[in-house]
Amino acid sequence: MAEPTVAIVTGAAGGLGSATARALLEQGHHVAAFDIDHSNLADLAGEHPERLRFTTVDVTSADSVESGVAMVRDELGLPTILVNIAGTNRIAPLTDTTDQLWDLLIDLNLKGTFHCCRAVVPHMREAGGGRIINTTSNMGMRPEAQQVAYASAKAGLVGLTRSLALELAPDQITVNAVAPVMTLTKRVAGLPEWWKDLQLSKIPFGRYGTIEDYVATVGFLLSEGGAFYTGQVLSPNGGDFMS
Numbered sequence: 001m002a003e004p005t006v007a008i009v010t011g012a013a014g015g016l017g018s019a020t021a022r023a024l025l026e027q028g029h030h031v032a033a034f035d036i037d038h039s040n041l042a043d044l045a046g047e048h049p050e051r052l053r054f055t056t057v058d059v060t061s062a063d064s065v066e067s068g069v070a071m072v073r074d075e076l077g078l079p080t081i082l083v084n085i086a087g088t089n090r091i092a093p094l095t096d097t098t099d100q101l102w103d104l105l106i107d108l109n110l111k112g113t114f115h116c117c118r119a120v121v122p123h124m125r126e127a128g129g130g131r132i133i134n135t136t137s138n139m140g141m142r143p144e145a146q147q148v149a150y151a152s153a154k155a156g157l158v159g160l161t162r163s164l165a166l167e168l169a170p171d172q173i174t175v176n177a178v179a180p181v182m183t184l185t186k187r188v189a190g191l192p193e194w195w196k197d198l199q200l201s202k203i204p205f206g207r208y209g210t211i212e213d214y215v216a217t218v219g220f221l222l223s224e225g226g227a228f229y230t231g232q233v234l235s236p237n238g239g240d241f242m243s
């Protein structure tokens with residue numbers, strides 16, 4: 001998008017989220033940073049604190065999301081960019097996947113994105129268009145063992161993305177997903193070495209993804225050149241899988 005606008009980024013205190021929020025600030029947008037964690041806020045504000053609003057939003061709560069989006073509308077204006085990044089993962093065999101773990105991973109990764117899309121779309125319609133980017137994973141396309149809940153949530157996001165893309169095309173709203181391969185954010189760097197080695201062994205390029213790979217893909221989908229892409233899953237993955 002050439003013109004600066006109002007963007008919402010969820011999971012904005014995390015590895016991929018803070019880098020995305022920073023890139024959007026540098027491009028001149030107003031950024032509403034949604035997260036439950038305040039710890040990275042000082043870093044995130046960078047040189048543009050006047051265009052950043054950090055809001056404590058729990059994406060698993062419809063009420064929390066609705067309140068956060070209403071604040072954005074009132075204080076910043078109509079949001080026309082939504083980048084859904086909040087999410088997490090656990091390594092767990094089927095019989096260790098409790099209902100609580102299943103609910104955590106489905107509610108955060110899948111239902112949270114649903115909540116945010118539902119709250120933001122009326123404002124995008126009012127604005128005459130918008131761009132939505134969801135963050136799935138290579139695990140939603142080429143799953144690993146011990147990922148039943150996470151792989152289900154991330155595969156669900158592919159379905160959500162494609163269905164919503166069809167529904168919102170008449171409103172000039174694009175809906176796409178980015179599916180990163182393993183990327184060493186602080187959280188992921190702390191995973192067991194055997195797990196990281198297993199993922200690396202499946203990436204023909206012989207390296208992990210970088211935060212820059214992810215941010216560049218988001219940047220393309222938000223650019224003028226990305227305007228005719230919708231319902232797509234773009235995967236910066238070094239050949240991990242091909243769709």
Ligand SMILES: NC(=O)c1ccc[n+]([C@@H]2O[C@H](COP(=O)([O-])OP(=O)(O)OC[C@H]3O[C@@H](n4cnc5c(N)ncnc54)[C@H](O)[C@@H]3O)[C@@H](O)[C@H]2O)c1
Pocket residue numbers: 010011012013014015016017034035036037057058059060085086087088089108109135136137138179180181182183184185186187188
């Ligand atoms: N890093 C990777 O290797 C990788 C690969 C594929 C997909 N992804 C996806 O990318 C996204 C970000 O990953 P990351 O590595 O940056 O993780 P991260 O843990 O660094 O960031 C996630 C952020 O989400 C926030 N969050 C957690 N629960 C929340 C809630 N209920 N409401 C709002 N915010 C909440 C956390 O506080 C955190 O700041 C996730 O959806 C993840 O599944 C990551």
